[in-house]
Amino acid sequence: MPSASSAQQRGGAAFLLAQLGHHAAQLFAERLVAVKLTPPHAGILRMIATQPGLSQQELSGLLGLLPSRVVAYLDELESRGEVERRRNPTDRRLYALYLTKSGEKLMQTLSEIAREHEQELTAGLTGQQRKSLDELLSALAEQQGLAPAVHPGYRQLGRRQADTPTARRKTAPEASAP
Template identity: 65%
Template sequence: MSATNDDHGDGIAFLLTQLGHDAATQFAEQMATIDLSAPHAGILRTIASEPGRSQQALSGRLGVLPSRVVAHVDELEARGYVERRRNPDDRRLHALYLTASGKRLMQKISTLARQHEGRMTAGLDEQQRGTLRELLATLAQQRGLTPHVHPGYRTLGRANVRSKPAG
């Protein structure tokens, strides 16, 4: 099997795109089983890993307009998963925390995410999974991707998103 692209094979970038789309679709379907969107799961994961982060800091971390983060947090708060607390040092800022219900939901999300990864890599042995993860992490780092942040957040509600003209 050749590692290069030829006239009859798919290149690495194509395969990564194909697998990424499949993984995102499958993950969204898994999150739907617990009545959650993939972006909401990502926001909950970020809040769980960095409790007390402000909405503004979360917006910067995700690369999303603050108004979009507020809309997502509003939904998660209304569902009882997130609470906002005023920052005692700067009352303009709201610190974000998971509620007890949000922490229970995170356990479900984590379980579903582990199952999802298991399905996505089912044809690989442990060594192959480790090698694949290392190679993908190296590529992500070289591309300057923010660790633990889905690239879809970069365009979600971002101002001045431009498409390149076809041609």
């Protein structure tokens, strides 16, 4: 087991989480090339698969994406035949989102890609270590208020720099006070 000093030499827990997170996201994006998808496409498909009938507005809110970006991604997925928009029976102004048969088959493929991805990333751990890591990371994510199953990188897609939480904190009146 690595010593505390070797963890400090590697940059500490926060740095290691950022380093591994970036690495994992990059590897996952590379895996998605085989099915001609991007990570946002995969996330949208997953969200629709787990919550069929979501409206575009609900999906946008859950993912923290601008509605215009969600519409663009949905247009792409719809043109591929993976997603369909149906009129919401209780509110005709809204569309309910569903996977098509092709989209359901693609979700099976994405699930397999995700399993292989996780196995590769955690190959150096025992089963107990994987379980412990999952529990620890879940506790940290919950403590930080991160939405379950939503990649926080979505929140940056299609936003201007001034619209990001970090930029808002920097420009807040109390942040500029001496």
